[in-house]
Amino acid sequence: MTREIDQWLLDDARTASGEAARQSARLDWLSVTESALDNGGDSISGSVTAIFATADQLSANPNDPTLRSQFLSSVDESASAFRRTSASLASAANGVATEAQSAVDQLNTDLSALTRVNDGLRRARTGSTNEATLLDERDRLVGNIAAAIDVNVTYDARNAAIVRTPSGDPLVDGDYLATVTLSVSAGGLLSFGIAPATSLQIASGRLAGLSDAATHISNQRAGLDSLAANLSSALNGAHQAGFDANGNPGAALFNFTGSAANMTAAALDTSEVATANAASSNGNMLAFNTVRASSGIEQNITAFVAQQAQATAAARAQEAAASGRRDGAFAARDAIGAVDLDREAADLLRFQQAYEAAARTIQVARETMQTMLNIF
Template identity: 30%
Template structure:
C-alpha cells in the first residue's frame, strides 16, 4: 500500500463521515417533529481497483469507504397501526364533541323543558286553589310561555348541531381533496426518485404524513407499489394513486343529515375518521330533533284537549291554549290574555277544569318521554366518552411503539455525533500521515 492509497482512504473517510454528520444533524434538528423518521447513512467498503498497463507493474488501488445512501427507519406494520388508531380517535373526538353539544341542547336545567313542564303543572294547581287570582293566572300563562321557549331553545340547539356537522364535514372534505392531490404528486415524485437519497426519504415522510391525514378523515384501504407509491381506495374506488386524485363533496339533506359523493357520484357514508364522526352525529341530532318534535306535538295536543273541555269567564269553550305544526319550532301560545284561561268545568264549577289537569298530566307521558330522551342521550355521551378515552390510549400506545422504531433519540444521536466526529478527525490524521510519508520520501 502506497502513501497515495493512504491519502485516498483518508479522503474517502472524510467524505463518508461528512455525510454521516449531515445526517445526524438532520436527525437532531427534526427531533420531536411529527411524521419524521430517523435517517442513517449506509456505509460500505469502496471497491478496489487494479492497474494492468504493460509498462507498469500490476498493483491494487484501495478506495477506502463510501456513503452508499440514506436509509429511513420505519416499520410498515407500526405505521398502519398508527393510521388505524388515529382514524378511530378522530372519529371518537368528533362524535364526542357533537353529542356534548346535543346534550347541551337537551339541557334539563332551570330553563329546560322538564323543569318548565313541572312549573306549569304546579302553576295550574295553584290557580285551582284560587281561580280568580289574576297574578296566579298570569303565572300560568308565563309558565306556558316558558315551556314554548324551552322547546324552541332545544330545537334551535339541535338545528345548530346539524348545521355545525355540515360545516365541519365540508371543511374536512375540502382538506381531503387537497390531501388526495398532494398524494398523487408525491406518488409521481416517488416513481422518479433515486433509491437511498435524502430526497426520497423526505418524500416517504411526506407520503406517510398525507396518508395519516387521509386516514384521520375517513375509512380507507391503502396499498403500496414497487416504488413505494401509495394507492388509496374508499369502498373499493381509488381516490389517490400516481394518476388519480379523487374529488369528494358533501351535501346536507332536507332533514339535516349528510350525504357524500365522489367525483359526482353518490357513495356510502364514511364510518370512521372525523368525517365519519360528523355523519354519525348528524344522524343522532336528527333523531333527537324528531323525538323533540313529537314531544312538542303531543304536549300541545294533550293540553289543548284538556283546555277545550273548560269554559272561560266569558263562557267560551273549545279554546286552544297552544298552536303547533309538526315541529317543536312551530309551537306557540294561542291565548292572548289571562281571561281566556278555561278554568271552569261544564258543570259550572269555577275551578273544575283546572282541577282536571291532574288527570291529564297522569294520562300524558310527555314528562316521562322527555326524561327518557335525556337519559338515553346521557348514556350515549357516557359511552362515547369512554370510547374516546380508550381510543386516545390506544393511539398514544401505537405512536409510542412507532416512535421507538422511527423516532429520534437525542442521546443516541449525541453518541453517534461524538463517534463520527472522532472518526472524522482520525481520517484527517490519516491524510496528514500520508502527506508526511510523501514528504519524507521526497526528501530522501
C-alpha cells in the first residue's frame, strides 16, 4: 500500500493550523474582556457619568434630600460597577487558566499517544495496511500537537516522529517522552515548562494564544485599578474640599485600598453630602464640573474601553486571515492525500452500473447461444 502525500504540504498545513489556533484562542478571550468592560448601562463609564450628572442637578437645589440621596446612590453604583467589572475580568483570567490547563493535559495525552504510535511503526511491516493506518494516526497526532504549541518534526528510518521545541528540547524522541507543565502567577500570567525544570517558550498554537490573552487580561485589570484609583482620588478630594449640611468638612466618598475589586462607597447619610463651600451653599457641587474637566476621568474610561474594542477588532481580523490561510493549506494537503467521499460514492455508483451492464451482456449472450442450440 502506498500513501499519497506531499511532506511540504503537510508541514505547511501544520504551521498554518498552529497560527490559526493561536489567533482563535486569543480572540475568544479578548471578546470576553470587551464584554466585561462595556456592559451596556451597567458599565463603569455610564456610572461615572451619572455621578457628575446628579452632582449637577444637586447644585441647582443643594438642600433637596432626594437629590442628595440620588448623588450618594450614584457614587455607590459607580463603586459597584468597578467591582463587577473587576470580578468579570478576574473570572476571565480564571477561565483562561482553566482552558490552558485543559490544553496542556490534552497535549500531554497526544504526546503519550504519539510514542505508542511510533512504537507500532517500528514493528509494522513496510507497505502494509497496518503501517499506513499508523502513519495516518501519526500525522493526526502531530497535527494536534502543532495546533497546541510550535514544534519541529523530523522522522527516523522507520517513519517514527521525533518532536522537538524550536529551541531543540525533545518532547518525543525514541523512548523519551516529555511532560509539559503550566504555572499561573498571582496576576493570572501563564508560563509553561518541561518537567522537571526546563522553561518552554511558546510562539504559536493554542497555548500561545491563551498566554497572549492572559497577559492582555492582566494588563486590563491593572488599568481598571488605575482608573478606580484616579476616580477615588479626584472625587474624594473634591468632596473633602466642601462642607456638609452640619458645617463639617466633607468626608471621602470612596473607600479604595488599591484594587477595584475592593472599592466601596463610604457610608454617608444625606446630611453629610458636602454641597457647600465658603462662598455658597452649592459652591462645592458647582466645583464638581471643574473636577470633571480637570481629572479627565470620563475621557480616560472612554479611551480605555475604546482601546479594548480596537484590540478585539484587530484580533478578529487576524483570526479571519489565519483561518483563511489554514483552510487553504488544508485544501492543498487534502487534494493530494485525502479521500473525497463524494468522488468515491460517484465512482462506486459508476462501477456498480458497469458491473450490471457487463452482467447483462453476458446474460444476453448466454440466452442467444441457447436459442441457437435449441434450433438444432
